[in-house]
Amino acid sequence: MLVLLGALAPAMAGAQGNAPDEAQQPPIQARPGGPENAPRTTQEVPVTKGTRLVLTNNAGEVVVTSWDRDAVKVEASHSERESVDIQTAEQTLRIRSRATRGPSSLVDYRLTVPRWMPVNLSGSYLEAAIEGTSAEVTVETVHGNVRVVGGSGAVAVRTVMGTITVDKASGRVQATTVNEGIRLTNVTGDMSAETTNGDIVIQNAQTSNLEASTVNGDLTFNGTVRDGGAYRLTTHSGDIRLGLGGAANATVFVRTFQGDFSADFPIQLPEGQSRDSGSKRFNFTLGSGSARIEVQSFNGDIHVARGAVLTPEERREQRRRGRAPDAPPVPPAAPAPRGTPVPKPPPPPLEPAYNSAHAHLGHAAPRVRP
Amino acid sequence: MTQIAQIGDGGGGNGRRRGPAEDDPLGHDDPLLQAIEALADAPPERSLWPGIESRMARRPGAARSFTFTLPQLAMAATLTIAVSAGVSWLAMRPAPATPEAAIRAVAEPTDAVQGDVQRATFADAAYDAAVADLEQVLQEGRDTLDPQTVMVLERNLAAIDEAIRQSRAALDADPANTYLNSHLADARRRKLELLRQAALLSNAGEM
Known part of the structure; x- marks a missing residue:
């Protein structure tokens, strides 16, 4: 699906005579692999109660499940061009996808978070499934x-x-x-x-x-x-x-x-x-x-x-x-x-x-x- | 009686009478036949029927006897079962529900006398200006948006515009209709919100 849509977007742009500016419109790459594949990044971060999760991902799938531990497990699947940045500051755990060059493309996440942890996800081509949390949830996306x-x-x-x-x-x-x-x-x-x-x-x-x-x-x-x-x-x-x-x-x-x-x-x-x-x-x-x-x-x-x-x-x-x-x-x-x-x-x-x-x-x- | 007893005994001793020949056990020399033939057919001294008749007359409820064939009995049993079942069903079934009373709906207040009503014109210069500004932003930023996003936004804006057009046409026919007025206002608000969202997306390069 990703490949299809990735190929479709430029085609549609071309058809309408509005080729997107490559500098502004990041090309969406073919999907390097999903959560079913071995993640490229795996990390577990201890968190204290009251910490909020804020994840920004331009494109990809984010699956969030919950557990009873005070820690966040991050598993991300992405290409070698991408990296995952995880930072904790001011009661906020920030997870961000970064590309070594150019804008970030596709990263799939599988997160396991404490049930008490508020979750905030955003992205343009973000597809999200959140299950089991007993806290606040905010999701903002365009396509997904x-x-x-x-x-x-x-x-x-x-x-x-x-x-x-x-x-x-x-x-x-x-x-x-x-x-x-x-x-x-x-x-x-x-x-x-x-x-x-x-x-x-x-x-x-x-x-x-x-x-x-x-x-x-x-x-x-x-x-x-x-x-x-x-x-x-x-x-x-x-x-x-x-x-x-x-x-x-x-x-x-x-x-x-x-x-x-x-x-x-x-x-x-x-x-x-x-x-x-x-x-x-x-x-x-x-x-x-x-x-x-x-x-x-x-x-x-x-x-x-x-x-x-x-x-x-x-x-x-x-x-x-x-x-x-x-x-x-x-x-x-x-x-x-x-x-x-x-x-x-x-x-x-x-x-x-x-x-x-x-x-x-x-x-x-x-x-x-x- | 003695004679009969003798006849019954037959002198045979073993209860089986034997005549002169074994193949004629009841021959004409049989004492029984001879005794029967000797009986005289004497008429009764008086007629017995009047007495019988009078006694029958004294028993008016005397039962008459009836006889049924097996199929008739089977049919009767079936009929009895059917009638019993019907009576039971009638006795056991719930009482027929009384028809639910209709709830009387009330017309919303008719909008005064139409001639007295100042129709909402929606000629809101501020609104129109806001729409124009946002449309301009969207137009300028459309290259920063995914073409599919632009297409969807424009189609949905067109759908809202169509709703606005239909609401206006309906208001022309029924200017005092408060529902139509609020519906039109909702559609206009919705258009403004969608334009704002589109402008935000284009400013942010979608996000």
């Missing part, structure tokens, strides 16, 4: 998928062209990408997820504060809706599927310009608003209505279930087995007369990456090579 299992306090992941997967984190989770999807599962705490061109799936969430938005993409939420919580799910061209998790007390605000609305329990829409045509802006209350849930889709449909909704993977699996993805929704008890039908324009054309976002979701972060 990020997968985090665990983490607490603040878990912040930002990428441009990469899928984000966060599982079993607690605290404050922020996931931002541009051209791929986001999947947050078993997260406890506040959540924000934002992408432009990709789906967002939030599964088994335990949160009182959620903000999820995309432009071209679907939104799926299943989780516990807590009294007094605030939940906002918005998309422009995509469907929203909301599972209330048996919420007893919530006020649900439904807004769509020309999407349909359905629920698996009877709802009587206001007069003049029809579930399958026209603009809709209404709210309904469950119990005391203390939680506030806003679901907004300009062009897409909105489906609400008292319990859980199917995830995209489950829907695909049901389709594969030849069954209808969902039981037919219960129509509103007394649908209001249909208003003037508004033709639904086709959504904006989807980028190829949009489809790849669907494919990536739910899988371990695939390798991205520049």
Whole structure:
């Protein structure tokens, strides 16, 4: 993959007549070998509690696992042109890839860190998988998928062209990408997820504060809706599927310009608003209505279930087995007369990456090579 | 009675009567036949039927006897089982759920009288200037970015622009729609953020 992308980048640049300046745009070399090969650098560094790990790697894969020792084990795989610089200062363990000449190219890392150690990774063509830590996690990349299992306090992941997967984190989770999807599962705490061109799936969430938005993409939420919580799910061209998790007390605000609305329990829409045509802006209350849930889709449909909704993977699996993805929704008890039908324009054309976002979701972060 | 006893005994001693010939054990000289033939067919002294009839009349509930064939019995048993099962099912099944009452949704407040509403114009000079500046930065720095990054950023900016265009068109038709106003504002904010991110990337040579 690396070789392919490495070859592709200059080719694309040439095709567009924008050959990158070699002085500024480092050539990405073919991959010299991954973590499966014998590492070129192996070092173990003792650390004291409170030390933070800061790793900067222009390109490559970083796999971080945890152990109970107060030490960091660094295994790096790279070419002879690269070296790994490890320094400890001011409660910070810095790991940096350096090239003997020119900018650093590709280095793959396998790190083992104390569970308590906060982890901060950054790079341009960085692919990251972090598992087992119980501390803060920050990852910033441009090209590359990020997968985090665990983490607490603040878990912040930002990428441009990469899928984000966060599982079993607690605290404050922020996931931002541009051209791929986001999947947050078993997260406890506040959540924000934002992408432009990709789906967002939030599964088994335990949160009182959620903000999820995309432009071209679907939104799926299943989780516990807590009294007094605030939940906002918005998309422009995509469907929203909301599972209330048996919420007893919530006020649900439904807004769509020309999407349909359905629920698996009877709802009587206001007069003049029809579930399958026209603009809709209404709210309904469950119990005391203390939680506030806003679901907004300009062009897409909105489906609400008292319990859980199917995830995209489950829907695909049901389709594969030849069954209808969902039981037919219960129509509103007394649908209001249909208003003037508004033709639904086709959504904006989807980028190829949009489809790849669907494919990536739910899988371990695939390798991205520049 | 004595005669009959004698006949029964037959004088044979072993219970088997023997006639003059072994192949004619019940020959015409048999005393039994002779005794039977001697019996006279004497009519009853009076008619017995009236008495029988009167006694039958005094027993109106006298049971009549019925007989069934095996297939009939099998059919009856099957029917009994089916009826019992049906009754049991009816007795055991949960009570039919009462239909869930529909939740009444409330329309969000209609936006006053449209003529009284000052439509948000989004004619924000500061915003437009910021967008123009960032677009300029992106344009100047695009050579420092991976062409694939540039392509993705531009496509996503185009997607946001399309969302903005659609929101504006919807607002033209429904100027007082608060949702559309906030949706448009969100799209504009998103565009600005993406441009800022792109500018940062280009300034840093991606990172």
